[in-house]
Amino acid sequence: MIVPADSPFGPENLPYGVFSTGGGSPRIGVRVGEQVLDLSVALGDAGFAEPSLNAFxxxxxxxxxxxxxxxQELIAGDVPAEALHAVGEVTLHLPFEVADYVDFYASEHHASNVGRLFRPDAEPLLPNWKHLPVGYHGRAGxxxxxxxxxxxxxxxxxxPDGPAPVFGPSTRLDIEAxxxxxxxxxxxxxxxxxxxxxxxxxFGAVLLNDWSARDIQxxxxxxxxxxxxKSFATSVSPWVVPILALAEARIPLPGQHDPEPLPYLRESRPWGLDIELAVRWNGxxxxxPPYREMYWSPAQMLAHLTVNGASARTGDLYGSGTISGPEPAERGSFLELSWGGRDPLTVNGESRTFLQDGDEVVVxxxxxTGSGTKLGFGEVRGRILPAR
Amino acid sequence: MIVPADSPFGPENLPYGVFSTGGGSPRIGVRVGEQVLDLSVALGDAGFAEPSLNAFxxxxxxxxxxxxxxxQELIAGDVPAEALHAVGEVTLHLPFEVADYVDFYASEHHASNVGRLFRPDAEPLLPNWKHLPVGYHGRAGxxxxxxxxxxxxxxxxxxPDGPAPVFGPSTRLDIEAxxxxxxxxxxxxxxxxxxxxxxxxxFGAVLLNDWSARDIQxxxxxxxxxxxxKSFATSVSPWVVPILALAEARIPLPGQHDPEPLPYLRESRPWGLDIELAVRWNGxxxxxPPYREMYWSPAQMLAHLTVNGASARTGDLYGSGTISGPEPAERGSFLELSWGGRDPLTVNGESRTFLQDGDEVVVxxxxxTGSGTKLGFGEVRGRILPAR
Structure with missing residues (x-):
């Protein structure tokens, strides 16, 4: 099949997802260019006619x-038409069943920004931050x-001045890219x-938006x-980009010299990744946000998660934490972009600090890769509906 | 069938579990006295020949x-022998598949003790504690x-005085009853x-031991x-005592008057429960620990968990948090019983603060009930093996 040479979904990417057509059963597909390859049909393997990637x-x-x-062999030749669907004509589903969900906090710039905002009179980074990838469990369901x-x-x-808490819709609804x-x-x-x-x-990576109600938090x-x-919603993109593909985008980490990590966190060759995100607010x-600036690698995160004897399961999902770079326009949350709500952004001519009802965010x-090939993640999209 | 009148597993209890015999398939049973009633046999319903309670x-x-x-009707009469197994002759399994696991912090005495130990110069309870049941997600796997x-x-x-963290086996391994x-x-x-x-x-309640490495934490x-x-292990008892049974042990909460909870946390009739635990260390x-002293009820915990729009799923497990009463001998963690390790306990003639290898804890x-009937939970047991 013919895939345009500049497609971010060429033969070096091949992300997996779960799709359905015309109300049919969800099944496993791979995105190739602007098409979805139905794997159970293309490979003649009923094991791919499954509603999640977990068994695979x-x-x-x-x-x-x-x-x-x-x-890769298959798409280099002719692919039967019945194995292909235009990506715009399929419904995409959650690609895997989530076992445990953990969210980390691995961007030094993000952690420092949050520290400056919440604890203006103290060191921005807490003492443990450069010794371990700080994280917590979130809600898988x-x-x-x-x-x-x-x-x-x-x-x-x-x-800070109210005598008692009040109950109501969040007024500081945010994203974390x-x-x-x-x-x-x-x-x-x-x-x-x-x-x-x-x-x-x-197995792979997705884009993740960790929606956050800052006032509740x-x-x-x-x-x-x-x-x-945090527990009301976390959104993920439909395409799981294989680590086998991302290995070609591997780069050094920005630096872990002072302090050097403890031995269980040391990598022979670091799993920094040359990935850049883009956040669109109402278009x-x-x-x-530059993923390449992250302090801790995903390999270190998994090593940390399991070093105490905890098991890990197929379908476990762990987030990197908000991706923020050193520049103001590289910040992956509206908390940081609006500096705690003090510096509103102009979005399509309207002033914004946190999310308003009807707003849509696309990440x-x-x-x-090292040879300059682009590997697309696609997007993760969500729109805010009014409180019920 | 005949159940001794003083059995804590009489017809007013009837906890559900999953058991197997002689290497056979795990299936659903109900504990009656010192026997396990095989439900698929007793009720002639293959739906109970399942390895977890989730579908039921x-x-x-x-x-x-x-x-x-x-x-209850069945056990009032004669039960066929093939539907009964001596409890000592069956293997008991994890009774349900855990979806999300959340742990609360609902004992005022526990939270105050921890506050006094960790923040000796401040108010023991943090400002939010009496306004909401504080909790966090743990590791379901x-x-x-x-x-x-x-x-x-x-x-x-x-x-506190070390220049940098060290890596090694926890030296302050604890329980939370x-x-x-x-x-x-x-x-x-x-x-x-x-x-x-x-x-x-x-559906029901179990005993839970939230093993905790205080130094790592x-x-x-x-x-x-x-x-x-916390994420290395959480142990639960094999018998799920139905809320239908525990409704007979319902009592008022110790008091939520100052402050009064926000409306979404108010109960027409509180779900306090007259339950007492016993902690045995090497016998x-x-x-x-008196559950009846808990500040927040389990009904308030579920209301809180879902008030932000989060869904809940079959198999979600939420813990009460350590159960501690006002008296020193009512504390549900060794952190509190040894007052941060300063006051060792004498256990079988040996001095103990935190857990040593080979120690066994049974809760x-x-x-x-209101009429004085005892409903047993059984026990949750675990032994410490050396670090690997």
């Missing part, structure tokens, strides 16, 4: 390599596919995964961390 | 009432059935569950809460 992911690294090779509307959450909030990593083959209890084993365990989060400020681009992402 | 729980409240009535050994976790810890509540029928997104709807959604937990200090009873629980 659980088959392990050698199988991932094999299937990827067969797809509210991870939604791109395009799912987000109803404005209600909850408790309390201003992130990458999410999907575990393909887990690890049993008490069998930590070293950073160098990362590509044998993690600020009141609830001491001492046990975020809960209802207007407001930020270009896109592209990886760049 | 998802059938909803009316079905729970119906099946309970039929079991590491919830284990009673009897599972716990390998001592390793991780980063840093003393809790109750866990199991969601039977969930709620879709944006459909909060009011406290009064609690018994239609929550202390270093990692700012600002996003506990993660690796010696070291505490009797038992009993509810008392």
């Amino acid at each position: 992911m659980a088959q392990g690294y050698d199988r991932w390599v094999d299937v990827r090779g067969r797809i 509210t991870v939604y596919p791109s395009g799912t509307d987000v109803v404005r959450p209600s909850g408790q909030r309390k201003g 992130e990458l999410g990593f999907v575990v393909g083959t887990g690890t049993p209890a008490n069998t930590p995964v070293s950073p160098d084993e990362f590509p044998r365990h993690v 600020a009141w609830e989060y001491v001492p046990l961390g975020p809960n209802l400020g 207007q681009q407001v930020a270009r 896109e992402g592209t990886a760049t | 729980m998802a059938q909803g409240y009316d079905r729970w009432v119906d099946v309970r009535g039929r079991i 590491t919830v284990y059935p009673s009897g599972t050994d716990v390998v001592r976790p390793s991780g980063q810890r840093k003393g 809790e109750l866990g509540f199991v969601v039977g029928t969930g709620t879709p997104a944006n459909t909060p569950v009011s406290p009064d709807e609690f018994p239609r959604h929550v 202390a270093w990692e937990y700012v600002p996003l809460g506990p993660n690796l200090g 010696q009873q070291v505490a009797r 038992e629980g009993t509810a008392t």
Whole structure:
């Protein structure tokens, strides 16, 4: 089949998703250019007529390599028309069943910005931040596919001067532009995964928007961390870009020299990734968060998650945390872009700090390989509906 | 069948579990006295020949009432021998598949003790504590059935005076004696569950031991809460005591007057529960944590979890948080019982602060109904193995 040479969905990418057509059963497909390859038809393997990637992911690294090779071979020749669907004519679903969901906090620029905003009189980074990838568990049951509307959450909030909290719709609804990593083959209890084993365990990556109600979060989060400020919705993109593809976009990390990480976090060759996101607010681009600036790698995150003996399972999802670069236009949350709401943005001629009802946010992402090839992530999209 | 009148597993209890015999398939049973009733045999319903309670729980409240009535009717007469197994001769399994796991912090005495230990110069309770049931998400994939050994976790810890963190086995391994509540029928997104709807959604309760590595937790937990200090293991008891049974042990809460909870947390009649736990360390009873002293009810916890629009699913598990009463011998963690390690306990003639390799902890629980009947929870048991 013919794929335009400049397509971000060429033979070096081949992200997996779950799609359906005309009300039919969801099944596994691979995006090639502007088409979706129906894998059960193309490979004659009913194992791909499944509504999630989990069973395929659980088959392990050698199988991932094999299937990827067969797809690349197949699309180099003629593909029967019945195995192809225009991407605009299919419905895309949540591509995997989420087991546990963990969100990290791996951008030094983001963590520093948040520190400056919330603790203006203290060091921006807390003492543990450069020693371990700080993270917490989120709600797996509210991870939604791109395009799912987000109803404005209600909850408790309390201003610094209010005598008591009030209940009502969040007035500081925000996004966090992130990458999410999907575990393909887990690890049993008490069998930590070293950073160098990362590509044998993690199947792929998605774009992730960790919707955040800052007012609810600020009141609830001491001492046990975020809960209802985050648990109402997390959106992920429909295409899971294989780590086998992203390996070609591998770059050094910006630096972990002072302090050097403890041995269990050291990588023979770091899993920095040359990926850039773009955030569009009601169609207007407001930020270009650079994933390549992240302090901790996804390989270090999985090593940290399992070093205490915790098992990992097929379908585990972990987010990078908000991706922010050193420049103001590289910040991956509206909290940072509006500096705590103090500096409104002009979006299509309207002033914005946090999200208003009807607003739509689209996060896109592209990886760049060492040879300059672009690998598209597609997008994760969501619109805000009024509180109920 | 004949059940001794003083059995804590009489016809007013009837907890559900999953058991197997002689290497056979796990299936659903109900504990009656010292026997396990094989439900698929006893009721002639293959739907109970399942390895988890989830499908049954998802059938909803009316079905729970119906099946309970039929079991009570059945055991009032003669039960065929092939439907009964001695409890000592069966293997008990994790009774349900855990969807999301959340742990609360609902004991005022526990939260105050922890506050006094960790922040000696400040108010013991943080400002939000009496306004909302503080909680966080834990790791669903590491919830284990009673009897599972716990390998001592390793991780980063840093003393207050150390220049940098060190990596190694936890030296402050602790328990948290809790109750866990199991969601039977969930709620879709944006459909909060009011406290009064609690018994239609929550199927039952188990004993829960939230194993905690205090040194790992202390270093990692700012600002996003506990993660690796808890995620290595959470143990639950094998018998799920129905809320239909526990409704007879309902009592008022100790008091929520100052402040009064916000309307979404108000109960027409509170779901306080007259339950007492016992903690045995290497066979010696070291505490009797009184669940009846808990500040927040489990109905308020579910209302809080869903008020922001988060869905709930069959198999969601939420813990009460450590149960501690006002008296020293009523504290549900060794952190509190040893007052931060300063006041060792004498356990079988040996001095203990935190757990040593080979130590075994058993938590038992009993509810008392309004008419004085005892409803047993059985026990949750775990032994510490050396770090790997």
